[in-house]
Amino acid sequence: MRPVQVPGAAEIETDPLGIEASQERGEFPYWLVLMLLIIGLFAYLTFFDPTYVGARRAILPGLGITIRATLIAFVIALVIGLIAGLGRIARNSVVRTLATTYVEFIRGVPMLVLIFAVALVIVPLLADALGFSNRLPQEVRAIIALALIYGGYIAEVFRAGVESVHPGQLEASRSLGMPHSSAMRHVVIPQAVRNVLPALGNDFISMLKDSSLLSVLGVTEITQQARIFASSTFQFREGFLVLTFLYLTMTLVLSLLVAWLGRRLKRG
Amino acid sequence: MVEQPAIGDNDRVVVHRLSKRFGNVQAVADVNLRVRVGEAMVIVGPSGSGKSTVLRCMNHLEVPTKGAIYIDGVHLEDPKTDINAVRKEMGMVFQQFNLFPHLTVMGNLTLAQKRVRRRSQKEAEEIGMQQLNRVGIPEKARMKPAQLSGGQQQRVAIARSLAMNPKVMLFDEPTSALDPEMINEVLDVMRELAASGMTMVVVTHEMGFAREIGSHLVMMDEGRVVEEGNAAEVFANPQNERTRAFFSKIL
Secondary structure, eight states: OOOBBOOOOOOOOSOOHHHHHHTTTTTTOOOHHHHHHHHHHHHHHHOOOGGGGHHHHHHHHHHHHHHHHHHHHHHHHHHHHHHHHHHHHHHHHHHHHHHHHHHHHHSSSSSHHHHIIIIIIIIIEEEEHTTOOOOOOOHHHHHHHHHHHHHHHHHHHHHHHHHHHHHHHHHHHHTTOHHHHHHHIIHHHHHHHHHHHHHHHHHHHHHHHHHHEEEGGGSSSSSHHHHHHHHHHOOOHHHHHHHHHHHHHHHHHHHHHHHHHHHHHHOO | OOOOOOOOOOOEEEEEEEEEEEETTTEEEEEEEEETTTTTEEESTTTTSSHHHHHHHTTTTSOEEEEEEEETTTTTTTSSSHHHHHHEEEEEOOOTTOOTTTTTTTHHHHHHHHHTTOOHHHHHHHHHHHHHEEEEEOGGTSSOGGOOOHHHHHHHHHHHHHHTOOOOEEEESSSTSSSSHHHHHHHHHHHHHHHHTTTTEOOSOOOHHHHOOOEEEEEEEEEEEEEEHHHHHHHOOSSSHHHHHHHHHHO
């Protein structure tokens, strides 16, 4: 791990897979070879072994929902996170207090509990209060829940990102006569976002995995499909192997992408 | 509220009974200074003497604990003062350059021109190019700051301030972070600037430079001005004991 360290700033992970660290030690990433072998075996079983056909056919249709829910929730979480993250360091103490309360609330409750709470309590309450129908589809509730939860986590990432920008940047912009808002928008935030891109990538990967929790709401993403398939056919091994294969493939590809991005950004 | 000092038409910067405290540290204690139009004031003194703090108070990067700063008669600490309007008439050059690393050199030069001076992209680039020529590195316009040497970065930082057509330039130890062989290229730019009649306040450790361009030398120690006057005279015949001690150590 080689976090970007600025005095007083939070750490920002740039080498989550330890690829760079292992290169520096002159070590070949054997874990990656082993991982590819495992994925290869799982892929072979999923696509070519006749006993896995049923599991594959049952689970794959959920993939679209997994990806769609993750993508939409992530985009909303980015917006919430940016607002809450800037709120955490706002000069206005009311804004700062509200943002901090939100972040600490989210961080203090297990994700599974939050998903239940948001989907089954908060969304219906909000829908009532705003006069919407209470019959929002479970997938929409699930996306709102995931976005609100990750908004809290991503807020901390953005806060750390802004704090990682050298204070001299703000001073230089202000001494050129730029108002605070304009200095933040054109000088500080672009650098902050660049600094946190790898961390955001990691949050996206976490979110993709955590979307499996949406199965508890009955959203028919891949985990739910696997559960239904396994419990109705008793093919637990087949069901969960295919499920594992899907998650592992997606997260490994994304992790490599994030690691590559991190190294590219570091080079400048 | 302190009493208002007399401010003449020629007084660009007036520092009136300025004090600044950081926690338990009295960084600046009751400092009075006057920078006249077209003058190059050089502030020298040992580390921790409060000279950078005085400079940073001049464009409100630090807020005084007591006292007042007037820029062209405008009281900086007055809550009704539009600090951005004052700052756009002042340039500031930092020890660490503080160029914007995500922008090209030209991007650095045009950002505030567009956002603050409301100039068009084309006009801002023309003015930016003039200033890059002035500091001698027009060929670096499309590069990123990280691709330049320290001396070149500092010259870009000066050009960035000049592009705003400031009435006064503040320099906070502009050569202290530079390798020795790069100091002169930056001092040359500052010499030219002083010769052109720019009003300047320079905090520096470069005594030779202070003697050469400083029409007005200020010696600070322990947060106070211990001596001030014509640079050549102060160097030739320092009156204060601490000034003599400082010169003997550094010259």
